[in-house]
Amino acid sequence: xxxxxxxxxxxxxxxxxxxxxxxxxxxxxxxxxxxxxxxxxxxxxxxxxxxxxxxxxxxxxxxxxxxxxxxxxxxxxxxxxxxxxxxxxxxxxxxxxxxxxxxxxxxxxxxxxxxxxxxxxxxxxxxxxxxxxxxxxxxxxxxxxxxxxxxxxxxxxxxxxxxxxxxxxxxxxxxxxxxxxxxxxxxxxxxxxxxxxxxxxxxxxxxxxxxxx
Numbered sequence: 001x002x003x004x005x006x007x008x009x010x011x012x013x014x015x016x017x018x019x020x021x022x023x024x025x026x027x028x029x030x031x032x033x034x035x036x037x038x039x040x041x042x043x044x045x046x047x048x049x050x051x052x053x054x055x056x057x058x059x060x061x062x063x064x065x066x067x068x069x070x071x072x073x074x075x076x077x078x079x080x081x082x083x084x085x086x087x088x089x090x091x092x093x094x095x096x097x098x099x100x101x102x103x104x105x106x107x108x109x110x111x112x113x114x115x116x117x118x119x120x121x122x123x124x125x126x127x128x129x130x131x132x133x134x135x136x137x138x139x140x141x142x143x144x145x146x147x148x149x150x151x152x153x154x155x156x157x158x159x160x161x162x163x164x165x166x167x168x169x170x171x172x173x174x175x176x177x178x179x180x181x182x183x184x185x186x187x188x189x190x191x192x193x194x195x196x197x198x199x200x201x202x203x204x205x206x207x208x209x210x211x212x213x
Contacts (some may be wrong), residue, residue: 034103146182179210
């Protein structure tokens with residue numbers, strides 16, 4: 001009997017997994033790999049509708065597992081516009097020699113009514129493809145900063161200032177986007193009167209920017 005119950009549970013879990021997977025099949029995704037970073041590999045998957053997901057295991061610290069988040073309509077439209085303008089993600093890798101390692105980027109995109117397109121590159125001369133990759137990277141920067149802020153808020157409050165200052169700089173330089181994805185983290189910082197006022201002020205500023213996205 002125990003064996004039968006175990007088998008039934010396994011079947012239910014398997015069915016549940018494939019059901020969820022089918023519902024959240026990615027419309028666009030990017031995997032980024034570069035050794036030497038605290039997170040040497042991460043992946044973002046964006047469905048046509050519903051919640052997007054981020055996964056990236058750091059070499060040190062807490063593994064957040066798979067994180068679900070909502071990408072803004074404007075962000076979704078931006079990705080769609082860039083990927084549609086990339087001519088089927090081609091050309092992909094540049095033919096130029098001697099390009100430094102900028103991280104291996106693998107982008108997959110399934111246009112409406114068409115087959116999946118896939119491209120893996122270190123550097124591309126395809127401007128639309130390169131801009132799409134930069135948007136994915138900027139989105140990952142925001143999500144990773146949010147995870148750092150959560151960790152520092154719990155274990156190292158003195159470290160919050162450096163992390164949120166770096167995030168503010170990346171936002172200013174357009175290297176971090178979709179601040180609404182970490183709005184709950186920023187709100188907790190704003191409401192905590194036991195941390196530095198400068199951190200709370202910057203968190204409020206970033207929240208204000210998130211509301212305008």
